[in-house]
Amino acid sequence: MRSLLRPVAALAVGFTTTTYAFSASTSFCAAAPHVPYISSKTAAAIDVSLMNPSASPAYTLPQLMELAGLTVSTAFHKTYPPSSHVLVFVGPGNNGGDGLVAARHLKLWGYDVTCVVPKLKDAFFEKLRKQAEDCGCEIITKEPREGYASLLTPSTVIIDSVFGFSATGPPRAPYNDIVPFLHSTTAPVMAVDIPSGWSVDSGDVNYTNYAPDSLISLTAPKLGSKGFKGRHWLGGHFVPKRFEAEFGIKVDGVYEGGEIVRELTPGGEGGEDVDGYSVVYVTAPNGDLAQVIASELVKSKTVACVNIIPAVKSVYAWKGNVEVDDEVLMMIKTRKERVGDVEKIVKKLHEYETPEVLVVGVEGGSKEYLKWLGESVDKRK
């Protein structure tokens, strides 16, 4: 007799079949370039993996910062003419280090550059400051008596390299004067990685109305920049290919023809939030029950689509025996935030006591398909 308790381990055989059916039954292997947004947590994990001294690629911080800073200056050069005066606000972490390296490159490319450096973390940052100074950048360590606005000229473009993906909470001194200045100035700003003062994961949740003119995202755009409306560049030519699958940051075709930055369309070209979608696997004893569950899920706009894959054989351990069952497999596509609702509906309609509900993260997909997916599922109420 078919067991009613369905252990997760029973998925092994079905999973293989599913993988095949997934690509064979749909047509969304589109060639459109896809650029995923990542969370602050993922960004930090990538940083750790890039610089883990005991595992490849074992980059050192100075190596990465040189590449990141060159990336920032390249995006800047593509956006603003060399006749601009550049005012770089340098923060306490690596975002600030990117700004100091970019300042040096921009000066060497002919820009007039001033760096505001109120604090330096350690000897390495002191070296970066010195290198910028040696290349001809003006260095300012505290707010002028007349305020930061007195540093502006009619051609000034600001680089906001105050806070990156590790910043949290309201700005503390000495940045509690700089960040409000950035939020209120009318001078154009290029933000590095994330506009300072925005939440890295949620954007301008504090309603600062800070809207930089341009943004250079490093490695992958951060979730908080999803609503960014200005010119948006992506750089990160230092990330090994294998990280694409590992961290879901596949960026096919992004860096072409020797370029180290690529402009995204406003809001991010193909920049759907892949962190925001899930595939849920549910097995059922027969196609009729699967169809009842699938119809309810789609009708209620809890999910966008359910593929019912027939003739799945599940082989699993059960009470010391090896069981073999004929089942069907539902492959359900939805927003991540609706996975809990999917589980509720499945449990309500299913005849198993413990139906399988296994959630798999989405690593990528075509721009058009992900857009349709998002539009087809109601957001959580």
Ligand SMILES: NC(=O)C1=CN([C@@H]2O[C@H](COP(=O)(O)OP(=O)(O)OC[C@H]3O[C@@H](n4cnc5c(N)ncnc54)[C@H](OP(=O)(O)O)[C@@H]3O)[C@@H](O)[C@H]2O)[C@@H](O)CC1
């Ligand atoms: N892989 C990549 O893409 C690469 C990325 N790179 C770059 O690194 C950036 C991330 O760097 P990061 O981790 O050093 O973080 P970031 O935000 O610059 O500074 C943290 C500092 O800020 C401070 N702090 C925090 N909150 C604060 C507050 N409210 N008010 C005041 N201070 C506050 C905090 O102090 P603490 O809280 O520790 O006292 C700490 O000292 C990333 O965005 C990118 O630009 C490249 O350089 C390399 C390759």
Ligand SMILES: [K+]
């Ligand atoms: K920033």
